[in-house]
Amino acid sequence: MLKGFAEASEKRPRLTIALVGLVTIFMIYGATQVSMTSEMEEFLPQDYTSVKVTNEIENEVGATVNEMILIEGDNLTTANAFQSIIELQVGLENNPKLQNYIARVQAYPDYLLNKIENYENLTNAELEARIQQLLAQSEISSQTSFLLSDNRDATLVTILVNSQLPTDQLHDQTKDLHDYTQSFDENHENLRMSNTGMLSMELETRGMMSRDNSILIPAAIIVIILILYLAFRRLSDTGLPFLVLGLGAVWMIGVMGLAGIPFTMVYVALVPIILGVGIDYTIHMLNRYYEERGRKLSAGKSAVKSVKTVGIAISLTAITTMIGFGSFGVSDMPPIREFGFLAAAGVFFIFVLATTLLPSLLTIRDRNRRKKKKRKEKRGKDRVGKTLSKIELGTHHHKAPILIGAGVITALCVISATGLTTTMSFDTFLPQDVESVATMQEVEDYFGGQNTAYVLVEGEVTSSEGLTLIHSLENSVKTDSRSEGLITDSSSLTGLILYSTGGTMPENTSQLELVLDNLENNYPERMKRLLIEDNKAVVYFSIQAETDKEMEKASEIIRSHMENYSLLGSGLDFEMEGEPAVGGSPVIISDIMGSIMPSMRNSILLAILLVGILLAIVFRSIIMGLIGALPVMLALSWEFGALGGLGWSLDVMNMMVSALAIGIGVDFTIHVTHRFQEEWKKNGKSPRKAISTTIQSVGRAILAAAATTIGVFIVLSLSRMPPVARFGQLAAMVIFFALVGALVVLPSALLAHAKWKER
Incomplete structure (x- = not known):
């Protein structure tokens, strides 16, 4: 062909x-015909129970997308601060630019207002005294702990966003939310306000990425052009590869x-x-x-x-x-x-x-x-030629030390790699100099991570027995010794009923139906989220987790209690397809991280195995197949050793770099091995001359290719997006490792093998 x-x-x-x-x-x-999407569903394995539960709940009530306004001040429980927060809530709910965007606004005054009669008519001293009295109650203090800091110098206003709106509209109205917050902040000197949330961070990081790309992409192109021009000294030879x-x-x-x-x-x-x-x-x-x-x-x-x-x-x-x-x-x-x-x-x-x-x-x-007389560079006399000549001499005179040294370095890297963790802190994926990201870090410092897990319950969820059992599940999860500081709060239909009745469960069915009717009239949005059908209820657990390991622990706690309640044989079903019906972003992330790393590891191991087999078939020798796979294995081993030495965890981006190491390493390997075989077997040269010709010819192309690619990744490492910067840094290192393996270690191994064969 x-x-x-x-x-x-x-x-x-x-x-x-x-x-x-x-x-x-x-x-x-x-x-x-390509469509762009940022929908999370496109990233998720649809056969996971956690994904199915999440999809079912979000299809009924919409995704749980929260924006937050962090308010800081000397004391946010004074009468003036209390009234300002209520003013902010009312202003948000009535802002015409935020219509259809805001589903619900929640702040700590919500838990106090129904216990303060005619608060507008109270003096500041009376109102403040009542606020302090209520916050001193353990039940209310517990309910407001995720909205009001212990020192009362920070509070959150959470905004439940209508996530079913088009993406462009969500971004536009998030900008309107920022504008309103800034305007309100300017008119209240004693308060400091800032926005955060997934939409805010996405909006601001996208803008930063666009600005970075407008600089980094042209810079990468310039680097490629310069290196190609230096390699071939002809402008058209820089354009043809680009084409x-x-x-x-x-x-x-x-x-x-x-x-x-x-x-x-x-x-x-x-x-x-x-x-x-x-x-x-x-x-x-x-x-x-x-x-x-x-x-x-x-x-x-x-x-x-x-x-x-x-x-x-x-x-x-x-x-x-x-x-x-x-x-x-x-x-x-x-x-x-x-x-x-x-x-x-x-x-x-x-x-x-x-x-x-x-x-x-x-x-x-x-x-x-006509053929030009000669290119200005002469092999062996230009700088590249001199470098390649030194490599050539090194592989001939020092092949044993090179191979032993590579083995020792690999062994040290393998030892270093044993300490690698797969724990991912999601803060490391976000630029800390973006206001919304910095605000989110402050929120986590004050209140812990803001994540929500869903539990889907089916059956007689509106009966007294069912509601009592749901409440019991909530309490058992929150009081689990493993969940201290991890699962901090919950929300359910039972909790809303108890809140509306002052803490007592209706005694009979007629009273319960009356309470439910009143809740439908007074809290329609909350009821829609808590009772999605007559026989389906949702329990929400607030999880303070910053790493995937913490999310995994929280998921295990919830699932273990659901399994216990499933064994009670009540009229409630806590399972979906035989597994605990729990979902939400922390559970999905836990499940994905539990499978993605083994999956990618298996993919990479399979790739190395298949590459070795193919090389053995192509070169008709198992030993040549193993030698050919050497630079790939070295690059991967040294990559994991570098990760351990730098204290980086093993994550998805690093595994993507491993895929790059396989692709680049195999390319370098095959070109060196194939040219050596051509010069040695086909052209009848001695092993030393065959290696010399290989390094002086193929080595130039490999150096140019490696320099070009490393240059591009070094440019990427200048990105302000941490995952992109780290990807660039690690990729540049790995390509350098593959280059050393292909031009230094592999020729030494090929030369040693050829001389052994000729004995």
């Missing part, structure tokens, strides 16, 4: 370009649209990964093309020879890289499965373009040009 590609690029280059153009037009159509990569990206996005895969923020990582893999293909093709041109071959013959030689190595790297990304298909997570599919498709497209379009363009460009 490659032979046919090669001949087409020489004999019918314009036809090849025309065919690429037709495919591109079709893929552009596909790209126009191949750009078309490959368009084709990949076209497949995304044609396959109906919505674009999410997860797929932003596809761009640098495809860039890192794809730039390698084009640089190797250009490098071999100029090598053949230096041997007085015509443009067409040079292009053909490039495809027939380097094209084979590129095809092997493409296959192994596609296998590596394809192994992501074993994941439970839809985005990771689709990420693997799209990355594999992108690699395939760039391979096709690098072995068809690029040779055709080179043939047309240089067909009528």
Whole structure:
């Protein structure tokens, strides 16, 4: 097949370009069909019970999206502060710009007002005395603890947002909320107010990312252009790789649209990964093309020879890289499965373009040009050549120390990696210099993490027995010794009934029905959230968790109590499909983190195994397969050692870098091994001369590819978004590790193996 590609690029280059153009037009159509989404459902495995419970509840009452206004002051329980908070609540509820946006506003005065008669007619001294009297009661103090700090110098106004509104409208009205808060703050000198919440943080971080991208993307392009120009000293040689990569990206996005895969923020990582893999293909093709041109071959013959030689190595790297990304298909997570599919498709497209379009363009460009006398650089005399010569001498004279040293470093990294944790603090994913993020940190310092878990209860939920049992479940969860400071509050139909009746449960059915009717009239929004159907009720638990491990612990506590209550044989059902019917973001995150890390680990191990098997088949030797997989295993081992040394935890972004390490490492490995085999076995050179030729030829292309990709990731590491910055830092390190493995360790291993074979 490659032979046919090669001949087409020489004999019918314009036809090849025309065919690429037709495919591109079709893929552009596909790209126009791509939809963007930030909906959480797109990220979730729909077969998880926690996801099913969450979807059922949110389909009935809408997602629980809370915005918060943090109010700080010397004492927020004074009469003036109390009245200002009520004024803020009323102003928010009656603001015409926030109509349909606000479902409910909650603040600590809500728990006091029904116990203070005619508070408007009281003097400030009388009102303040009554406030202090009520807050001194343990029950009210407990109820307001998640809204009023212990020192009473901070309070929260929580705003339940109508999450069923379109995303653009949510963002616009969140801006209106910020404007109203700022205006209110300016008119109340004794209070300091700031906004936070998921919508606020999303709004502000998106704006910051847009500003970063407007600088970082052009900077990355400039870095690539400079490195490619330094490598080839020709402007068109910087443009051709961009053309191949750009078309490959368009084709990949076209497949995304044609396959109906919505674009999410997860797929932003596809761009640098495809860039890192794809730039390698084009640089190797250009490098071999100029090598053949230096041997007085015509443009067409040079292009053909490039495809027939380097094209084979590129095809092997493409296959192994596609296998590596394809192994992501074993994941439970839809985005990771689709990420693997799209990355594999992108690699395939760039391979096709690098072995068809690029040779055709080179043939047309240089067909009528005479070969220039010589390039200014002379191998062995320029700086790159001198560096490669030193590497060459090192692999020959010090191969044993190199291999032993690599083994020792790997052993130390493995030991360091044993201390890695998978605990994720979600604060590390957000930029701390954004106001809403900084405010959220303050909220967590005052009140702990703000998360909600849902419990779905079915059956006779409005009977006295059912309500009593639900109340018992709430208390058992909150009083569990493991939940101290973790599960802080709960909300249920029983709690609302007790609140409305002063703490007593109605004695008979008729009284209970009367209370429920009154609640429907007075608190319709709350009733809608607590009683979603006549036989379905929801219990909400407030969870103060900052890491996935804390969320996992809270989820285990709730589930264990639900399992106990399920065994009572009452008229209530606490299960869905045989599992505790609990959902909400902390439970889903706990479940996902419990499966995503093993899933990605298995994917990476499977990828390494498949790569080793394929290399063994290609080179017809198990030992060569193991040697070929060496740079990949070294890069991964050193990556995990670096994580341990830096004190970073193992998370999803790090595992994405591991996928990059496999893709880049395999590319470098196959090019070095394939060229060594060609020079040693096919051209009959001695192992030392074969290694010398390999390092001086392929080494240049690998250095250029590595420098380009590392440069891009260093630029990304300047991002103000912590996950992007860390991704860039770690990716640059891992590519450097793969480079060292491919140009230093692998040649030493190949040379040692070849000399052993010749004995």
